[in-house]
């Protein structure tokens with residue numbers, strides 16, 4: 001198994017109840033898994049725990065067999081080799097598209113960076129936009145920059161939080177298709193979160209149904225939804 | 226048997242829970258131990274130590290001098306301080322709230338200009354206002370000269386006696402009311418029209434609406450503003466010294482400089498500190514659970530009602546009167562005096578004091594902004610209560626009067642000097658024993674304690690504005706906390722940092738008591754220069770120094786007002 005989430009329980013400091021309780025999940029390499037659930041069911045929280053933005057009170061998370069977090073280890077987010085696309089994209093507003101995408105590539109030599117930038121821009125179909133600032137882009141373009149930025153450093157695991165929630169429905173269908181293509185092309189293990197059945201059916205290999213912080217079912221998207 | 230089993234089970238369960246927490250301790254310590262947390266704690270420790278020194282001094286064996294002070298003088302210090310604070314509080318509440326009410330709810334000629342012009346008295350430090358006004362009403366000042374030479378009457382001097390507690394209250398009220406005005410105005414302007422209209426529909430008159438609806442609602446804002454006024458009054462040394470009113474701050478000076486009795490000075494400072502903490506506690510209690518969270522952006526913003534004829538004239542007259550007395554008159558008088566005296570005072574010494582002022586303010590503001598960034602970043606990244614506690618402590622200094630901080634810092638530095646004396650000899654040579662405590666390091670340190678809160682407030686609201694999401698995005702992209710801070714946070718914090726820098730800079734230019742006590746021998750700033758001239762019966766010569774400071778304050782107010790309006 002590539003990603004192993006074992007028996008995680010988590011509670012925000014100021015919330016009375018556990019947001020996730022005995023949450024267990026395994027994702028094989030190269031697979032796209034969807035977490036599907038209603039608003040407030042704890043989907044974003046699950047991604048934040050996997051990426052290291054939150055620390056669970058209990059349980060263990062492993063990536064490629066290495067422990068990311070348990071009671072005596074914590075690997076900070078920057079060392080987990082994870083790419084994440086946020087619900088509202090969180091593109092750095094003071095950086096151009098190119099600099100946003102290059103942000104995670106600081107350890108690469110300058111030449112390699114240039115090559116990688118062109119590669120990525122081609123992949124997300126944003127050639128010619130590299131000198132724009134985020135506020136000069138449409139919602140769909142911003143979404144693609146966010147994706148480009150997340151996959152540019154070649155992470156082993158891609159996390160997507162409601163990647164299409166800010167797009168209108170006609171755009172959604174198109175971008176969904178594009179995302180699927182990109183995931184297939186790069187072969188990256190992906191966990192994405194959504195409350196939209198269509199997203200799940202279109203992209204996921206496996207779906208996990210989350211309700212009030214507990215996993216209700218795991219299975220094949222076409223069977224469960 | 227069964228219940229015993231259950232009990233055991235429960236105990237075992239508790240024990241496992243407890244153990245689970247204990248097991249995580251090393252991990253959590255490692256997690257929280259980084260540059261930001263360690264630096265933040267060191268900074269706060271340094272800030273707190275001198276103040277704790279003062280509280281400890283309260284318990285020390287009293288000197289004979291202290292017994293004298295306690296028996297004969299302390300009562301009048303307390304009484305005078307309370308009278309000044311109380312009367313000023315009442316006056317600023319009335320003036321500030323009334324002006325805010327007029328400007329927020331009514332439209333009258335020049336209202337747009339008045340909205341921000343009424344902040345301007347804040348640009349004039351009260352002690353400079355005191356020098357100016359006592360010059361204006363003095364025997365040789367413009368008013369009495371006019372009466373003597375043009376009208377031909379020689380009025381009784383007692384009508385022109387500004388150097389009294391009443392005079393001090395006049396000065397404080399006139400130049401500190403903007404604190405109340407600003408907060409209450411901001412509060413009123415966030416109210417929606419619906420509030421007023423529903424009260425009107427119930428047949429209430431404007432006065433009734435003001436008293437029964439608006440004032441109770443505005444209570445937190447009024448209390449917030451007036452507590453700043455009180456802090457300023459307790460901090461003041463320039464006005465009370467010039468007017469010869471014995472209060473805590475002047476008494477601390479006398480004990481320390483006049484009698485060389487540090488012990489008594491510390492005790493007085495400790496008592497003053499208790500007075501300040503009492504104010505803070507009372508403020509918290511009065512505000513209760515009411516906070517500033519006024520209805521965010523009003524559904525339908527307030528439309529000020531047009532005033533006609535007499536009401537309009539009255540409103541305008543009142544605003545003009547306050548603005549004239551609080552800004553125009555003193556500034557014009559200073560200009561006039563400046564013209565008379567600039568030739569004689571613009572000498573090398575004056576340029577040196579100007580340079581000193583700018584240098585001190587520049588150095589200190591830079592340091593404060595950096596410290597504020599460190600603490601602010603720690604407060605943001607810390608995932609537990611520590612961050613909250615740290616940011617609370619960072620805000621304490623501003624409520625502690627300058628004289629108290631000064632005494633605390635002096636004691637602290639003298640102790641330091643004697644501790645590290647062994648270091649001085651090989652490095653500096655000679656037999657100098659007091660090195661740090663006779664340098665500007667001590668002064669800068671004290672400024673930092675007092676004004677860190679200003680810089681921190683600005684930086685913290687900057688952090689709040691950008692939120693956590695860019696920080697988190699950056700972390701998932703492989704940047705650690707430091708790199709994130711430099712590449713992501715800092716560029717986005719630029720406006721907040723600039724704002725904090727300017728606010729601190731201006732406050733340091735104006736600062737008097739700390740500078741007077743802690744400056745090195747023969748070291749002058751614009752503020753101490755103005756103080757010196759005024760107290761040597763040369764009020765007119767103080768004009769240029771005052772004007773420079775007022776101009777810089779004016780510019781910063783203008784800048785902030787304009788940027789605040791735009792967003």
Ligand SMILES: Nc1ncnc2c1ncn2[C@@H]1O[C@H](COP(=O)(O)OP(=O)(O)OP(=O)(O)O)[C@@H](O)[C@H]1O
Pocket residue numbers: 012013014015019037038039040041042043044045046195
């Ligand atoms: N920072 C926080 N502090 C306290 N409680 C939080 C915090 N963030 C989320 N919660 C609570 O945790 C629960 C799960 O939130 P989460 O954001 O994971 O839900 P979600 O499934 O992503 O919802 P949505 O579909 O609306 O994004 C909610 O009840 C929410 O109120």
Ligand SMILES: [Mg+2]
Pocket residue numbers: 043044045087161162
């Ligand atoms: Mg969510």
